[in-house]
Every structure is written in structure tokens, then in C-alpha cells.
Amino acid sequence: MISAGDFKNGLTVEIDGNIYQILEFQHVKPGKGAAFVRTKMKNIINGGAVERTFRPQEKFEQARIERKDMQYLYQDGDLYNFMDVETYDQIALNTEVVGDALKFVKENEVVKICSHNGNVFSVEPPLFVELAITETEPGFKGDTAQGATKPATVETGAVVYVPLFVEQGDVLKIDTRTGEYLSRV
Secondary structure: OEEHHHOOOOOEEEEOOEEEEEEEEEEEOOOOOOOEEEEEEEEOOOOOEEEEEEOOOOEEEEOOOEEEEEEEEEEEOOEEEEEEOOOOOEEEEEHHHHOOOOOOOOOOOEEEEEEEOOEEEEEEOOOEEEEEEEEEOOOOOOOOOOOOEEEEEEOOOOEEEEEOOOOOOOEEEEEOOOOEEEEEO
């Protein structure tokens, strides 16, 4: 059990049967009345953000989130198939659970499957991936004064904005959290 007075950013707690991650918290001691903790939380199952206040002595169960490495195998309609790299068990997840997580992930790459009490609620791609450009317009020298970009389609079908000197066939390093180009490989 953890009390509201001990909240930290990133902590996951179970409140009223839902699992929340603490985004922000603030201890408030008004001139009159008792102290309280103002909290901004994200429901990790449905993604909704909630603001609530708690008394510092209120206690909550700390949620145990299991993150397991699994290999992304293939997509079959609106189902995505994954395999446990240790036991070789396979699971299929629907589009609502996966969302945009596999936008930069090729088949056979390892991702993290997040679950609580056996219920999978999200897929975390690797932080950085290396993908080849399948289509982009040519950039011309002297086309810009500073830092111009152009759209480029990578092998997974996602579009990334890249500098003008990047060409078709180049392999890029991409940050999957922001979808930004980092460098050529």
C-alpha cells in the first residue's frame, strides 16, 4: 500500500478498480483546513486523463505492471500476432490494443507487451529503430536557407520528415516516441 503523500511521477496505482499512472502531483497546504494532494493521472487502460485530490493519509494499492519481451510476427486483418521469445507461446492482439505502436516496427522485431493481471493493455516499441527509405522526393542544393525538410516514406509505410540531403534507399535511425528522424545509418 502507498499513501497519497508518497506519490511520485510515473508511479502506477490502483484506484476504484482502475489503474492510473501519476503524471503530476502537488502537495497543497491551504491557510485554513487540512492539507491535500492535487494529482493529475492517466488511466493506462483507456488513456483518459483525470485530475483528483486526495488526503495525504489515503492509501492505495500499487499496481504491478508486467512488461514482457515478445517478437512481432505478422498482421492478419485487424489482428497482430506476437510470440514470447522464451516460451514460444503466441498471442494475437486487436487494433484497439496495438494502436500506433507498430508504425515503425518491422516483422520479427522485439517489442514489450504491457499487461496487468494478465490483461494486455499496450505495446511498447523499441525506443529507436533503423528503417530504409522506400520513397522520397529528391532534394536540391541551395533549396533552403536553413533546416528544410521533406517527407519520406519508410519500409513500414510510415512518413517521416527528413533533411533534403537524405535520398531513397538510405537507412535512417528514428525515435519511435516522437517519430522524428535522428540520423542516417
